[in-house]
Amino acid sequence: MTKQWVAGFRSAVISPYEKVQLSDPRGFHDQTVRQVLHMAGGGEQIRIRLSNRYGRTPLTVAEARVAERKNADEIVAETDAVLRFAGAGHVTVPAGDEVVSDPVDLPVRAGTDLVVSLHLPQDTGLATYSHMPAETTYVAGGNQAGVASLPGAEQVHGRYYVTGVDVLTAENVAVAVAFGDSWFEGVGTTHGANQRSVDALNRRLERGWAVNQGIAGNRLLTDEIGEHALARFERDVLSVPGATHVLVNFGINDLGLPGMLGLPPATADELIAGFAELARRAHDAELAIHAATIGPFAGAVYPGHNTPEGLAARRQVNEWIRTSGTFDAVFDVARAVEDPARPDHIHPAFDSGDGMHLNDAGARAMAAAVDLDALSL
Known part of the structure; x- marks a missing residue:
């Protein structure tokens, strides 16, 4: 072989x-x-x-x-x-x-x-x-x-x-790139225990695996903590050997981080254009692209993070992600981890304690939102 x-x-x-x-x-x-x-x-x-x-x-x-x-x-x-x-x-x-x-x-x-x-x-x-x-x-x-x-x-x-x-292995192995922010990198999960959402997803996969290219604080549109997603897509996704799929999880830091810096959040239209550009680049490279809805963050303890404008943009972008048909599949992280009584907040059972990041159970819920049939891994 x-x-x-x-x-x-x-x-x-x-x-x-x-x-x-x-x-x-x-x-x-x-x-x-x-x-x-x-x-x-x-x-x-x-x-x-x-x-x-x-x-x-x-x-x-x-x-x-x-x-x-x-x-x-x-x-x-x-x-x-x-x-x-x-x-x-x-x-x-x-x-x-x-x-x-x-x-x-x-x-x-x-x-x-x-x-x-x-x-x-x-x-x-x-x-x-x-x-x-x-x-x-x-x-x-x-x-x-x-x-x-x-x-x-x-x-x-x-x-x-x-x-x-890199590993030398069979030609038919499929590799997904988990490309996103702290909800992939693992902030909020138990340190040293491999309980990140990407680890939980890998425990579900049978015919391939997902490698983790999450950066805590990373944004889709703007540099601040790491080069923004559109800038690093070539290096951190397209150049990954064996990549067949990309899972994208961005948006919280475009909507919340600017408030911490005294700046307005990204608009829904700006985020939608950014996501559409990621999808175009992935499809041009013959990669399947799976998008996460933007998780809830109304309970974030960080000053300026949860503005009414940012939360409204989150809801608008999420509806577009779910319905636009831009992506090969959608994993609805927002609905998987939200508090049904307060959908802009993380469910208490999934909150790491800062209202912004997922604990181990929340990371497992995020991974469970991925449709394995759609991922084909």
Whole structure:
């Protein structure tokens, strides 16, 4: 059977130099950074992607290793392997660039936790990163990339430089890209427990998987936290190897985040035009596109987030998403998680506590809204 490289894991990144930051950016100097990657899909070989997209100086990686995770910061020692880049055990990634490792003979299955350890010997400057991945990264002094565990390591909640794992697998595997905001990235779900909505969806899928390209705070139309969806669609969806479908979940931050910054929300017409453009680009690339309705956020505790104008636009856009026929399928997240007595609010059983994000049960309800027959995965 013919094999191909497809995405088995993805992690969308932002610039540490953005004006609005939801978590603290940082850099490294003579430290080992050990990161946990929860695989959406598996294969007989893997290769790791590293990005210095937003770095302002070259990134030197003196040693890089990959292994299966045993627990916390501990690896399964017998699976440990050196990552090589064009045959070398070290690599320098120019500012603004990315690299892909040579293939590694490490068979993995969906649901496996891989651990990637990077020794960064020089001052990196602020790191290109995924800012709210709902997972712990372990940082220790010096080169400890090959040690089995890192007792006493600093624990941080970002993911740095790692943007993906490709897997070599059967040609007929289908891959969906979950392209959206915090409701995909997993804010509000139990940290380190893989309870994101995309994880819950993957537990339902049988003939493929979904990789997670969510960025908390990301918007459809405007840069602020990460490049906006229309700007990053080429890189974070169309360039994903093996992608056959895209699931889009945007809108809350176009409607709520501007209020926190003292600006008016996007209009319904602006959002509709943006969604229509995403659908056009997906169909031009022969990808099926499935759209989520915009979830409720009237109970958000963040100042200025839940304006009457924003909530009215949400209802108008959702009706268009449901009825316009623009998308191959719609998953009605809004109805799946709303409080029937107050439809602009998240149901109390699904609220993480801030009126804006879903807890574990809410993430499962969001995943359950996806029609698997329409998704064909």
